Amino acid sequence: MSARSNILNKLRAGLAGTTPRPDDFNEGLVTRPWQYAPEDRIARLRSLMEAVHTEIHQLTTEEWPARVQELLESRGLKNVLYAPGTEHGKQLAEHWQRAEPRPELLVYDRPIEEWKEELFWQVDASVTGTVGGIAATGSLVLWPDRHDPRLMSLLPPLHIALLKASEVEDNLYGMMQKQNWSAGLPTNLLLVSGPSKTADIEQVLAYGAHGPKELVVLILEDA
Amino acid sequence: MSQRIPVKELTDSFRGRAVGALADDQLRTNFRIAMDSLMQKRADAFPDEEEREGLRELGNHIKARALSRLPDLLEQLETRLTANGVKVHWAETTEEANRIVHSIIEAKQGSQVVKGKSMVSEEMEMNDYLADRNIECLESDMGEYIVQLDGEKPSHIIMPAIHKNRFQVSKLFHDKLGVDETEDVNELIQIGRRTLRQKFLEADVGVSGVNFAIAETGTLLLVENEGNGRMSTTAPPVHIAVTGIEKVVENLRDVVPLLSLLTRSALGQPITTYVNMISGPRKADELDGPEEVHLVLLDNGRSGAFADAQLRQTLNCIRCGACMNHCPVYARVGGHTYGEVYPGPIGKIITPHMVGLHKVPDHPSASSLCGACGEVCPVKIPIPEMLQRLRQENVKSPAEQPKVKDGGAKYSRKERAIWRFWASLNTSPVFYRLFLWGATRFGKLAPKNVGPWTENHSAPVPARRSLHDLAKAHLNQGDQR
Ligand code: SF4
Numbered sequence: 001m002s003a004r005s006n007i008l009n010k011l012r013a014g015l016a017g018t019t020p021r022p023d024d025f026n027e028g029l030v031t032r033p034w035q036y037a038p039e040d041r042i043a044r045l046r047s048l049m050e051a052v053h054t055e056i057h058q059l060t061t062e063e064w065p066a067r068v069q070e071l072l073e074s075r076g077l078k079n080v081l082y083a084p085g086t087e088h089g090k091q092l093a094e095h096w097q098r099a100e101p102r103p104e105l106l107v108y109d110r111p112i113e114e115w116k117e118e119l120f121w122q123v124d125a126s127v128t129g130t131v132g133g134i135a136a137t138g139s140l141v142l143w144p145d146r147h148d149p150r151l152m153s154l155l156p157p158l159h160i161a162l163l164k165a166s167e168v169e170d171n172l173y174g175m176m177q178k179q180n181w182s183a184g185l186p187t188n189l190l191l192v193s194g195p196s197k198t199a200d201i202e203q204v205l206a207y208g209a210h211g212p213k214e215l216v217v218l219i220l221e222d223a
Numbered sequence: 224m225s226q227r228i229p230v231k232e233l234t235d236s237f238r239g240r241a242v243g244a245l246a247d248d249q250l251r252t253n254f255r256i257a258m259d260s261l262m263q264k265r266a267d268a269f270p271d272e273e274e275r276e277g278l279r280e281l282g283n284h285i286k287a288r289a290l291s292r293l294p295d296l297l298e299q300l301e302t303r304l305t306a307n308g309v310k311v312h313w314a315e316t317t318e319e320a321n322r323i324v325h326s327i328i329e330a331k332q333g334s335q336v337v338k339g340k341s342m343v344s345e346e347m348e349m350n351d352y353l354a355d356r357n358i359e360c361l362e363s364d365m366g367e368y369i370v371q372l373d374g375e376k377p378s379h380i381i382m383p384a385i386h387k388n389r390f391q392v393s394k395l396f397h398d399k400l401g402v403d404e405t406e407d408v409n410e411l412i413q414i415g416r417r418t419l420r421q422k423f424l425e426a427d428v429g430v431s432g433v434n435f436a437i438a439e440t441g442t443l444l445l446v447e448n449e450g451n452g453r454m455s456t457t458a459p460p461v462h463i464a465v466t467g468i469e470k471v472v473e474n475l476r477d478v479v480p481l482l483s484l485l486t487r488s489a490l491g492q493p494i495t496t497y498v499n500m501i502s503g504p505r506k507a508d509e510l511d512g513p514e515e516v517h518l519v520l521l522d523n524g525r526s527g528a529f530a531d532a533q534l535r536q537t538l539n540c541i542r543c544g545a546c547m548n549h550c551p552v553y554a555r556v557g558g559h560t561y562g563e564v565y566p567g568p569i570g571k572i573i574t575p576h577m578v579g580l581h582k583v584p585d586h587p588s589a590s591s592l593c594g595a596c597g598e599v600c601p602v603k604i605p606i607p608e609m610l611q612r613l614r615q616e617n618v619k620s621p622a623e624q625p626k627v628k629d630g631g632a633k634y635s636r637k638e639r640a641i642w643r644f645w646a647s648l649n650t651s652p653v654f655y656r657l658f659l660w661g662a663t664r665f666g667k668l669a670p671k672n673v674g675p676w677t678e679n680h681s682a683p684v685p686a687r688r689s690l691h692d693l694a695k696a697h698l699n700q701g702d703q704r
Pocket of ligand 1: 539540541542543544545546547568569596599600601602603604
């Protein structure tokens with residue numbers, strides 16, 4: 001007999017004569033304490049994310065590529081990785097063509113295997129989109145796909161994420177329902193709530209453990 | 224560095240190790256500071272008692288519901304994951320699980336493995352198993368990395384290196400990595416980052432644990448702050464997740480309260496930096512992510528606990544560590560005293576099912592039953608009740624058919640006979656009076672050595688007059704007045 005059937009048989013024997021417990025999920029418990037007036041949502045997200053070392057800018061949709069340029073130049077960074085197949089990627093590329101800033105625009109357009117070493121060590125920053133934010137916990141929702149690959153938000157020391165102000169929800173439960181997550185999830189759905197950190201030595205908080213040392217969120221107000 | 228990393232032998236018994244730990248001032252200070260701060264953080268994260276209790280109740284119901292359908296949910300999980308392109312494997316023992324992991328690595332001719340934090344892989348002693356087969360298996364969680372570098376085991380399930388301070392880490396890095404000593408924690412972390420990043424780059428396989436496996440969608444959910452979990456599950460070409468069979472929940476929405484309970488109870492955080500939900504390997508047109516994802520479902524004694532409706536509650540555990548943070552015994556003796564993978568209260572109730580009571584005979588009794596663990600447990604496992612039950616199982620005679628692996632480890636005919644004598648003594652007035660008469664007159668003959676009691680105390684000597692006697696005399700005096 002296989003391990004599988006042995007395990008399942010043992011478990012079934014343990015349940016003999018019992019009936020499954022009812023589903024008494026109470027959504028009020030995970031929503032009611034975490035509701036905000038529309039005008040408070042962004043403030044809540046902001047304060048939670050800033051408390052864990054995230055830099056936040058609120059600006060209009062037209063302004064953001066120039067702000068990316070400023071962020072890079074003020075830090076003296078050499079380059080920034082972008083996703084050419086995305087809407088925001090195209091906007092960034094246009095800006096770069098027009099303004100011709102110093103930092104080099106790197107394209108994520110080939111499989112990781114072809115440039116792993118470079119991606120691990122040479123890339124200074126990245127720009128990714130998000131599919132929303134969560135006010136209750138101060139989180140970004142990232143939905144990586146073929147256009148916006150997974151490692152973009154992990155490897156570069158500076159991660160710049162774009163968040164539409166209109167896509168901030170109150171809580172995780174609301175977000176799940178609104179976007180109907182249970183109908184289909186991507187390969188790797190992510191909630192990101194700050195830059196990478198650790199408190200493994202003496203519980204002293206240190207940022208930039210393995211992922212980005214800095215997270216900058218650009219909240220885009222619809223102009 | 225593929226030779227076996229010698230793990231400092233954990234000698235002696237729980238008692239012996241406890242004596243050593245209690246005498247180690249540095250260790251006690253490190254733990255005291257850490258536990259105080261973790262308790263405070265949890266308290267701050269749950270400012271509203273009503274909200275907290277409602278959530279704990281819900282957490283308990285979700286886990287109980289999942290366990291009440293466990294075999295069905297495991298099958299559903301397998302079906303969904305398989306449809307998503309994930310390979311599911313089943314293992315009854317840690318040996319089997321190790322064999323599965325090894326064969327996946329071998330098929331890829333892999334020689335380097337990076338591991339995100341995984342307690343189940345600690346159960347399996349995967350690092351040693353792979354090292355014996357010339358495969359380097361490196362821990363990538365900062366705390367686990369430090370502990371592995373020093374040939375130790377984690378002393379806390381959430382904070383593996385909590386027993387060490389910065390000076391000890393600095394010295395360790397200096398000795399093992401050849402870097403300059405530094406007391407700056409940030410600098411120490413950056414040393415770890417640089418060293419491990421190269422390893423993530425080179426690794427053939429990434430191994431991780433799982434916090435929740437969602438049957439509805441076929442999703443593996445992992446929480447972490449460092450990003451090493453994301454690295455291990457994204458950068459190498461193959462990802463192997465290992466987990467216990469109890470980690471499955473029914474629906475995606477079920478993880479909402481569990482996640483909140485987990486991160487707030489563990490670290491006092493509203494959420495961890497990363498919540499990583501993996502539902503499959505890289506799709507044909509995607510540019511990164513592993514080409515293969517495997518899930519190994521491990522039993523290792525869990526089905527034994529499951530067989531008993533009371534003990535089954537042990538499997539509610541979401542491994543938050545709050546019970547150890549609040550345990551007065553754990554805070555004093557530290558994680559290594561338990562001598563097994565899971566320390567503290569949860570260790571005391573889960574380990575007997577994994578390794579048998581013979582190996583951990585002191586576990587159920589190393590508790591004052593103060594109840595703190597049960598009070599803070601986010602999924603409301605009645606840990607003190609479990610400990611009492613395990614104490615009973617621990618002293619059952621073979622004829623009483625103990626329900627726990629190697630139950631009856633502490634069964635002693637002598638002790639049983641003494642208790643039987645004691646019971647009959649106290650239930651028969653004639654016998655009692657006779658005994659009292661003898662004890663007050665021949666008290667000098669009482670044994671001088673009464674087991675562990677006389678290790679630290681002088682032996683009790685029966686008084687010349689019994690309390691009964693004294694009371695009677697006292698009352699008679701009163702009558703005369
Ligand atoms: S037993 Fe409860 S408190 Fe202890 S680790 Fe498990 S879930 Fe947390």
